[in-house]
Amino acid sequence: MPIGLGYFSVSFGFGIMAVSLGLDILPTVLISMTNLTSAGQAAGVKIIADNGSFAEMALTELVINLRYALMSIALSQKLDESFTLKNRLGVSFGITDEIFAVSSSQKGKINALYMYGMILISFIGWVSGTFLGAFAGNILPEKISLSLGITLYGMFIAIILPALKKSAGVAVAVAISCALSLVFEFVPVFNFISGGFAIIISAIAAAALAAFVFPVKEEDES
Amino acid sequence: MRLFIYILIMAGVTYLIRMLPFTLFRKEIKSKFLKSFLYYIPYTVLAAMTIPAIFSSTGDMLSATVGTIVAVILAFFDLPLIVVALAASLAAYITMIM
Secondary structure, X not given: OHHHHHHHHHHHHHHHHHHHOOOOHXXXXXXXXXXXXXHHHHHHHHHHHXXXXXXHHHHHXXXXXXXXXXXXXXXXXXXXXXXXXXXXXXXXXXXXXXXXXXXXXXXXXXXXXXXXXXXXXXXXXXXXXXXXXXXXXXXXXXXHHHHHHHHHHHXXXXXXXXXXXXXXXXXXXXXXXXXXXXXXXXOHHHOOOOHHHHHXXXXXXXXXXXXXXXXXXXXXXX | OHHHHHHHHHHHHHHHHHHHHHHHOOOOOOOHHHHHHHHXXXXXXXXXXXXXXXXXXXXXXXXXXXXXXXXXXXXXOOOOHHHHHHHHHHHHHHHHHO
């Protein structure tokens, strides 16, 4: 339930943003139905608004969503025997940051039906939020729609901090990742690296360093 | 038509990134380093996406900073995602209209 509501509020922000960039309601909702990802969709509609090339779209989505490949590998380690090929093809559509966070923190193996249920709830929240956001985008005062721009990041902070409190490894990993991300953004030498690549490089370097210095004990990883 | 191709590319690339590793990866990872790496990666990805982008997420830095501080405090006390997200948004809005 919190996931469905969380998705609703974030996709509401996405709907507002897409409409403000000139997209109609229908394609905006179609994007949410087929993508189910916050950062990738936000970057995608910006490219559509700028009339960018198809190659730029493909590359941007690849880089921004590359983390899902890592999450998919991590989750693939916890699947029980209910995961036939068909279920793997189906469930993989719905591997998002939040669903990964929830399912990877479960103790023991995960079940396909459990995943479908969670994905369905987030799908409904995501698509209905997008529709209402796009709809309200034309009505809401500018300051309200601007202030909703922070919701997605607020959710990310709410995922990171509780884990960071409990684990020195997570705290160090997050601190390094933030520091590298800031370096890429503000040190002029690195300006040639785009935002998507900067995120991937920061995240991989920080996770590798933390994994080297703070290897996870068996009971933590569940 | 062009809009349709854009959406097709977005959806196709995003699905393949999720589907291929999830479907093809059948072996159990034994390496302690790789296991630890995969444990840390979601947190480092989310962190790099949030910092510094959150400070420009509302269009002006002051309201975004106030929203960030509120989010960090509430998240520290384990409040639900939706509460943290909306409180950050509300704090940013109040800052804007003051």
